[in-house]
Each structure stands twice: as structure tokens, then as C-alpha cells.
Amino acid sequence: MSDEDGMAEVLVAFQCKTCSLIVGDSVNLMHVNEARRTVTLKYAVNIIRSTVAIHAAAGGEDAGNTYHELLCRQCKRILGKWYSATVPAFDAYRMAYTLHADDVTEYAVGANAPEDQWSMEGAVAVDEWKANVLHMRDLSKRLAKVRVAPYHFARVTSAALPGATGPENGPRPDSYQRASRPSKTYSMW
Structure with a gap:
């Protein structure tokens, strides 16, 4: 797995910050929004989408959008949002799994670590x-x-x-x- 520059592509697994359950990986990465501190994935695992849709009120960053909360299947922590209806500025988030960076941790698969540090x-x-x-x-x-x-x-x-x-x-x-x-x-x- 390498790109044209000769640099190795690193696979990243996203985990629930509370219970460390894997919820997604960088293979399904659609985009990263540093300003909103979110990672959007095309597919996710071990996530429950809430049944109640939330329509964001005017004035907030989600104004005009309708979304469902995404919960960790194991510990039920809210990890992000799944937008079912969006304003044009949020079309890239519709029908995708948007995880908040403060609620997930990342693990780089195959990270180079000395053998004496392996557990x-x-x-x-x-x-x-x-x-x-x-x-x-x-x-x-x-x-x-x-x-x-x-x-x-x-x-x-x-x-x-x-x-x-x-x-x-x-x-x-x-x-x-x-x-x-x-x-x-x-x-x-």
C-alpha cells in the first residue's frame, strides 16, 4: 500500500474513546473537517443510529439539518451524527457517518514500534x-x-x-x- 510519492499509506482504525470498540477505519474515509473536528466515513461498524431524528434549530452549526445521533454499540457513548437531510453546505455529510474527534481515538495499524515495546x-x-x-x-x-x-x-x-x-x-x-x-x-x- 503506497502512493506515487513512495510513502506508505497508513491504515487508521477509529475506536470509541470510552470502551475502545472499533467503529471504523480509514479505508472508508470520505473527508476530514479540521474546523469542526470531525471525520466522515462512508461505512462504520459497531454503531447504533438513534431512531429519533433531530432537526437542528437555526443559529447553530447544524442549522437546517436533520440528523440522528450515532452511539457506540457497546457502551452507548454518542460518537457523532448521521445526517438524513441537509442544507447544500452539508451535502457531503448526508447519509454518511460523521464522528467527532473528541469521542473517538485513532490507532495507526502497523505503526513502527521497537520490538521491545510490543505487548x-x-x-x-x-x-x-x-x-x-x-x-x-x-x-x-x-x-x-x-x-x-x-x-x-x-x-x-x-x-x-x-x-x-x-x-x-x-x-x-x-x-x-x-x-x-x-x-x-x-x-x-
């Missing part, structure tokens, strides 16, 4: 969380495969034992013991 705490925390979730899923799958062989008790009688004629050839007729069944051994490791 990776958030990325490290997310990476650890992801590793824990994957580990828990793996353990859950392993546990689903492991089945504890249930104890089935059967009443053993002399008649149930082939060739048994009495207590000397097997257990007493009224005793209980674990039914014989082939057992499978599962290992988690």
Missing part, C-alpha cells in the same frame, strides 16, 4: 486459552471411549453350573457372584 500479553492469554480448550476436548473424547465394565450379579445355583451336583462342586446354591463375561480393558494412555 503480547493478550495474544499469549488467548493462545493459552485455546490450548486449554483443545486439551479439554481431547480428554472428553478419551473419557467417552473408556467404559467401566458394570458388575452384573447373577444368582448361581447348582443347576446353572454344568456337572455340579452339590456344594462340593461349586458355590452354594444361594450365593451370588459376578457373572462371567469377557472383559475388555481400555486404556486412556
Whole structure:
């Protein structure tokens, strides 16, 4: 991303000043008005437009215009205006997102900062969380495969034992013991 002068174009993200939620970027920048301290974007994200239109009274900077307030979706801070009807001098603002510079902060994406000043705490925390979730899923799958062989008790009688004629050839007729069944051994490791 560079222009004809060989200078790199910097992408700027605009964030709510209160909660730091990203609300727009310089890709959608239409114009900047330094006198009014506003930035106008063609598109914005994470913004709620108020349902009540405000018609600006005569005498103010917005005189004759109708606008809706733009609120941060997360913290509801008023960030700017969306003009639905304008006088000719404000036509450039109509149907666009005009953010006030005092209500947003800017962050230059890819800003040159020395590596020793990089903060990776958030990325490290997310990476650890992801590793824990994957580990828990793996353990859950392993546990689903492991089945504890249930104890089935059967009443053993002399008649149930082939060739048994009495207590000397097997257990007493009224005793209980674990039914014989082939057992499978599962290992988690």
C-alpha cells in the first residue's frame, strides 16, 4: 500500500474513546473537517443510529439539518451524527457517518514500534486459552471411549453350573457372584 510519492499509506482504525470498540477505519474515509473536528466515513461498524431524528434549530452549526445521533454499540457513548437531510453546505455529510474527534481515538495499524515495546500479553492469554480448550476436548473424547465394565450379579445355583451336583462342586446354591463375561480393558494412555 503506497502512493506515487513512495510513502506508505497508513491504515487508521477509529475506536470509541470510552470502551475502545472499533467503529471504523480509514479505508472508508470520505473527508476530514479540521474546523469542526470531525471525520466522515462512508461505512462504520459497531454503531447504533438513534431512531429519533433531530432537526437542528437555526443559529447553530447544524442549522437546517436533520440528523440522528450515532452511539457506540457497546457502551452507548454518542460518537457523532448521521445526517438524513441537509442544507447544500452539508451535502457531503448526508447519509454518511460523521464522528467527532473528541469521542473517538485513532490507532495507526502497523505503526513502527521497537520490538521491545510490543505487548503480547493478550495474544499469549488467548493462545493459552485455546490450548486449554483443545486439551479439554481431547480428554472428553478419551473419557467417552473408556467404559467401566458394570458388575452384573447373577444368582448361581447348582443347576446353572454344568456337572455340579452339590456344594462340593461349586458355590452354594444361594450365593451370588459376578457373572462371567469377557472383559475388555481400555486404556486412556
